[in-house]
Amino acid sequence: MDLKEKREKFIRDAKSNIILDAARKVFAEKGFHQTRLEEIATEAGFSKASLYNYYSDKFEIFMSLANREFDLLLEKLRVLFKPQEHLLENFENLFRVVLSFFGEHFAFVVTTMNFRAMCENMQVEIEKDHILLLNEFKNKFNKINKMQLMIIENARLKNEIKIDLDDETVSVYITSLIRGIIFEWKIRGGMGDIEKEINNLLLFLKSALVCL
Amino acid sequence: MDLKEKREKFIRDAKSNIILDAARKVFAEKGFHQTRLEEIATEAGFSKASLYNYYSDKFEIFMSLANREFDLLLEKLRVLFKPQEHLLENFENLFRVVLSFFGEHFAFVVTTMNFRAMCENMQVEIEKDHILLLNEFKNKFNKINKMQLMIIENARLKNEIKIDLDDETVSVYITSLIRGIIFEWKIRGGMGDIEKEINNLLLFLKSALVCL
Amino acid sequence: MDLKEKREKFIRDAKSNIILDAARKVFAEKGFHQTRLEEIATEAGFSKASLYNYYSDKFEIFMSLANREFDLLLEKLRVLFKPQEHLLENFENLFRVVLSFFGEHFAFVVTTMNFRAMCENMQVEIEKDHILLLNEFKNKFNKINKMQLMIIENARLKNEIKIDLDDETVSVYITSLIRGIIFEWKIRGGMGDIEKEINNLLLFLKSALVCL
Amino acid sequence: MDLKEKREKFIRDAKSNIILDAARKVFAEKGFHQTRLEEIATEAGFSKASLYNYYSDKFEIFMSLANREFDLLLEKLRVLFKPQEHLLENFENLFRVVLSFFGEHFAFVVTTMNFRAMCENMQVEIEKDHILLLNEFKNKFNKINKMQLMIIENARLKNEIKIDLDDETVSVYITSLIRGIIFEWKIRGGMGDIEKEINNLLLFLKSALVCL
DNA sequence: CATGAATGAGGGTTCATTCAT
DNA sequence: CATGAATGAACCCTCATTCAT
Numbered sequence: 076m077d078l079k080e081k082r083e084k085f086i087r088d089a090k091s092n093i094i095l096d097a098a099r100k101v102f103a104e105k106g107f108h109q110t111r112l113e114e115i116a117t118e119a120g121f122s123k124a125s126l127y128n129y130y131s132d133k134f135e136i137f138m139s140l141a142n143r144e145f146d147l148l149l150e151k152l153r154v155l156f157k158p159q160e161h162l163l164e165n166f167e168n169l170f171r172v173v174l175s176f177f178g179e180h181f182a183f184v185v186t187t188m189n190f191r192a193m194c195e196n197m198q199v200e201i202e203k204d205h206i207l208l209l210n211e212f213k214n215k216f217n218k219i220n221k222m223q224l225m226i227i228e229n230a231r232l233k234n235e236i237k238i239d240l241d242d243e244t245v246s247v248y249i250t251s252l253i254r255g256i257i258f259e260w261k262i263r264g265g266m267g268d269i270e271k272e273i274n275n276l277l278l279f280l281k282s283a284l285v286c287l
Numbered sequence: 288m289d290l291k292e293k294r295e296k297f298i299r300d301a302k303s304n305i306i307l308d309a310a311r312k313v314f315a316e317k318g319f320h321q322t323r324l325e326e327i328a329t330e331a332g333f334s335k336a337s338l339y340n341y342y343s344d345k346f347e348i349f350m351s352l353a354n355r356e357f358d359l360l361l362e363k364l365r366v367l368f369k370p371q372e373h374l375l376e377n378f379e380n381l382f383r384v385v386l387s388f389f390g391e392h393f394a395f396v397v398t399t400m401n402f403r404a405m406c407e408n409m410q411v412e413i414e415k416d417h418i419l420l421l422n423e424f425k426n427k428f429n430k431i432n433k434m435q436l437m438i439i440e441n442a443r444l445k446n447e448i449k450i451d452l453d454d455e456t457v458s459v460y461i462t463s464l465i466r467g468i469i470f471e472w473k474i475r476g477g478m479g480d481i482e483k484e485i486n487n488l489l490l491f492l493k494s495a496l497v498c499l
Numbered sequence: 500m501d502l503k504e505k506r507e508k509f510i511r512d513a514k515s516n517i518i519l520d521a522a523r524k525v526f527a528e529k530g531f532h533q534t535r536l537e538e539i540a541t542e543a544g545f546s547k548a549s550l551y552n553y554y555s556d557k558f559e560i561f562m563s564l565a566n567r568e569f570d571l572l573l574e575k576l577r578v579l580f581k582p583q584e585h586l587l588e589n590f591e592n593l594f595r596v597v598l599s600f601f602g603e604h605f606a607f608v609v610t611t612m613n614f615r616a617m618c619e620n621m622q623v624e625i626e627k628d629h630i631l632l633l634n635e636f637k638n639k640f641n642k643i644n645k646m647q648l649m650i651i652e653n654a655r656l657k658n659e660i661k662i663d664l665d666d667e668t669v670s671v672y673i674t675s676l677i678r679g680i681i682f683e684w685k686i687r688g689g690m691g692d693i694e695k696e697i698n699n700l701l702l703f704l705k706s707a708l709v710c711l
Numbered sequence: 712m713d714l715k716e717k718r719e720k721f722i723r724d725a726k727s728n729i730i731l732d733a734a735r736k737v738f739a740e741k742g743f744h745q746t747r748l749e750e751i752a753t754e755a756g757f758s759k760a761s762l763y764n765y766y767s768d769k770f771e772i773f774m775s776l777a778n779r780e781f782d783l784l785l786e787k788l789r790v791l792f793k794p795q796e797h798l799l800e801n802f803e804n805l806f807r808v809v810l811s812f813f814g815e816h817f818a819f820v821v822t823t824m825n826f827r828a829m830c831e832n833m834q835v836e837i838e839k840d841h842i843l844l845l846n847e848f849k850n851k852f853n854k855i856n857k858m859q860l861m862i863i864e865n866a867r868l869k870n871e872i873k874i875d876l877d878d879e880t881v882s883v884y885i886t887s888l889i890r891g892i893i894f895e896w897k898i899r900g901g902m903g904d905i906e907k908e909i910n911n912l913l914l915f916l917k918s919a920l921v922c923l
Numbered sequence: 924c925a926t927g928a929a930t931g932a933g934g935g936t937t938c939a940t941t942c943a944t
Numbered sequence: 945c946a947t948g949a950a951t952g953a954a955c956c957c958t959c960a961t962t963c964a965t
Contacts, residue, residue, distance in 0.1 A: 087945095090945095106320075108318070108320045108321050109320055111937085111938065111939085112938075112939065112940090113938080113939095121946080121947090122946065122947045122948075123938095123939085123940090123947085123948095124940085124941085124942090124946070124947050124948075124949090125945075125946055125947065127939095127940075127941080128945060128946075132939075132940075133939065133940090237494075238490065238491065238494050239490065240487055240490055240491060244487050244491075245491075247467060247468075247471060248464055248467065248491060250467060251463045251464050251466065251467025251468070251470070252460055252463050252464070252467075254463065254466075254467060254470075255459060255460065255462060255463020255464075255466065255467070256459075256463070258463070258466075259459060275452055275456050278450065278451065278452055279450065279452060279456075279457075279460060279495055280495075282449075282450050282494065282495045282496070283491055283492075283494045283495030284494070295927080299927090299928090302928090323954085323955065323956090324955080324956065324957085325955085333929075333930090334929065334930045334931080335930085335956090335957090336929070336930050336931075336932095336957085336958080336959090337928075337929050337930065339957075339958080340927080340928060340929075341928095344956080344957075345955095345956070345957090511924095530744075532742070532744045532745050533744055535958090535959065535960085536959075536960065536961090537959080537960095545925080545926090546925065546926045546927075547926085547927095547959095547960085547961090548925070548926050548927075548928090548961090548962085548963090549924075549925055549926065551960095551961075551962085552924060552925075556960075556961075557960065557961090661918075662914065662915065662918050663914065664911055664914055664915060668911050668915075669915075671891060671892075671895060672888055672891065672915060674891060675887045675888050675890065675891020675892070675894070676884055676887050676888070676891075678887065678890075678891065678894075679883060679884065679886060679887020679888075679890065679891070680883075680887070682887070682890075683883060699876055699880050702874065702875065702876055703874065703876060703880075703881075703884060703919055704919075706873075706874050706918065706919045706920070707915055707916075707918045707919030708918070719948080723948085723949090726949090747933090747934065747935090748934075748935065748936090749934085749935095757950075757951090758950065758951045758952080759935085759936090759951085760936085760937080760938085760950075760951050760952075760953095761949075761950050761951065763935095763936070763937080764948080764949060764950075765949095768935075768936075769934095769935070769936095
């Protein structure tokens with residue numbers, strides 16, 4: 076029985092993920108409110124009603140997706156930071172991971188980011204079950220910032236950063252630059268050349284942060 | 288009679304603007320699709336049906352608002368550029384205008400920006416009457432970029448910019464930084480200290496662009 | 500004052516009729532429910548609100564129009580019947596009047612006829628003020644039948660009719676034939692050749708009623 | 712599984728037809744534009760939204776109904792024509808079928824006929840998906856005329872028709888007479904005596920067409 | 924009287940969610 | 945678990961009618 080249960084759980088998880096894969100695609104194209112469950116279901120090869128066997132509602136699908144995606148991203152980022160490396164080296168790796176991630180799997184991020192802003196005004200309306208998911212997501216979102224902060228602080232200690240701006244601000248700026256690139260991609264309807272974007276970003280950052 | 292007509296037009300315009308003011312508030316909070324006409328109407332002190340005396344549909348309300356806001360912004364930006372001034376001087380003025388504008392009048396900008404991305408995938412579905420409004424808006428949106436480009440190119444000619452990045456990219460980065468600040472404000476639920484933001488931005492840009 | 504009152508009444512009547520002229524055009528094209536007051540007003544050169552200075556509501560416009568038109572028709576029919584003439588002569592005149600009338604002024608009749616059928620199921624819902632108008636119309640509608648019956652009975656007395664069908668039925672059939680022609684015109688989008696229609700009708704009737 | 716699918720399709724078709732039955736009742740009473748989906752739904756024992764599981768919109772309900780009804784009618788008419796029989800025999804059968812059909816199942820026909828006229832002015836506004844349904848209906852509508860024409864032409868060949876009117880016109884007249892009877896029924900609120908109507912019609916036609 | 928503006932009362936349609944099988 | 949079907953709750957938009965000027 077234990078084996079059977081495991082197998083069943085395995086299958087269930089697999090199907091859950093198929094749904095999230097479908098959801099990512101649709102949410103990325105249309106955003107949260109424009110996305111219809113019907114579309115996700117079709118994309119996933121399920122019927123609309125079946126989605127409810129895996130997630131309790133649209134919001135949970137969205138948040139589960141967001142959490143899953145950020146987990147993946149965080150995992151990649153976690154192994155990437157190398158204290159002994161130079162700031163720009165670390166950011167080059169971070170940019171590569173983040174841009175390829177957002178580009179390939181996550182045009183959805185723009186939606187998410189707007190959604191995140193939206194959520195701040197929504198807490199009252201959200202049911203209790205959802206607050207947990209929401210907070211989980213916020214924590215992950217913040218971890219990315221912390222990852223950047225870690226890189227920055229580490230570089231500051233090693234005197235690699237000359238600019239007289241507090242680390243928080245620098246981190247926000249870097250986040251903004253990344254988001255701006257994703258945004259441009261979204262408008263153009265497709266990813267650009269990642270390596271070129273990385274080079275440009277590094278050039279800009281090097282000038283801004285390092286060479287003073 | 289001419290006087291009477293003028294007065295009537297004046298009143299009509301005033302009411303149109305009251306509606307747009309209400310629309311701005313609601314769109315800023317909820318975004319386009321989540322916004323209900325009922326809310327705009329109530330906020331404006333009208334009945335829902337009355338909105339249709341001034342605008343032909345929801346889309347037109349949104350685009351009229353976007354165009355009105357961008358007109359105001361463009362007007363402020365137009366008089367601000369001074370070729371003889373230094374790059375940072377020009378950007379300081381631009382930041383002040385844009386940030387105060389977006390802060391006070393235009394939390395709505397995030398919505399707009401997403402909407403703009405959305406529109407790229409929509410052109411087929413939009414009715415002919417609306418395409419005009421949409422293009423009008425796009426033109427205005429692009430003008431802001433051109434304004435920035437003008438500042439940058441002017442500075443480049445005067446050798447104020449050292450960084451080896453093409454002007455377009457620099458302009459996108461600056462836009463991203465501004466948008467990032469607005470975005471943070473939105474999440475925090477209110478504007479931050481504009482002068483401090485400007486100082487930080489200028490510090491960052493000075494380092495990035497000027498001192499190499 | 501009396502003169503002034505008369506002049507005012509004259510003007511008022513003229514304007515009322517302008518509205519009805521406009522109403523006839525629109526009702527003829529769209530039918531009762533599809534017609535919007537706005538269209539009638541525009542067609543008449545008034546604002547929508549002004550219509551209410553002349554008629555209390557849409558229904559009254561429609562019924563007033565129907566009554567006015569039928570009055571005109573009845574007037575023309577009244578002077579047309581000549582007892583000493585042969586059945587076919589009388590019907591030739593009737594056809595000419597009715598067809599030209601319906602064609603020129605009254606494609607609206609199809610609408611009316613459907614409306615009449617509709618009214619039978621409506622009496623409960625109609626307000627008291629309107630029942631008078633409705634009955635007035637019904638009376639006029641019936642008068643046309645009586646006019647036809649008169650012709651038929653007269654012909655029967657003079658032994659011009661051979662067919663063994665009661666006069667009522669014959670009258671209904673003739674009405675149906677006329678209505679059928681109007682109906683075809685409506686579908687084709689315009690009147691046909693009246694004289695040819697009359698000839699065909701007379702040929703048919705002659706054969707049906709007279710020559711047995 | 713094939714069995715299950717068949718059963719499901721059977722049920723689905725049955726429900727579709729229940730909706731059309733309800734629609735027929737309401738459309739017959741109120742006409743197309745005056746009919747509210749809510750009423751059809753209630754009459755059919757569904758919620759308004761459920762109708763959309765079977766038909767994509769109001770127009771499709773109407774046209775599906777019209778097509779279904781005309782299919783039934785055409786089927787009955789198809790087997791009825793017997794070339795060797797006399798004109799009056801054939802028309803007697805046709806009248807019986809048509810009158811009983813329109814009486815029992817099809818008070819709705821008057822609405823349809825007006826709708827048909829309406830459609831001629833509408834083609835531009837109708838969406839592409841609907842044009843197919845509309846044309847399907849028109850074809851069926853025309854087939855009835857052709858059925859009558861077939862009877863007439865057959866009789867003409869056998870010299871059973873004396874009257875010097877082209878067959879088209881005769882067909883239109885017969886259609887008009889039938890429609891006139893339905894129309895009277897509609898006004899009276901119920902069917903009359905079919906056999907008596909048929910006798911009268913045959914008597915009239917015999918006199919008009921045959922005995923010259 | 925004329926009219927621009929306001930609005931209540933819907934009407935068709937959509938969609939997340941529930942239910943029965 | 946899967947799903948076709950059912951539905952309540954909105955939402956956008958329309959229009960006859962009213963009102964203030």
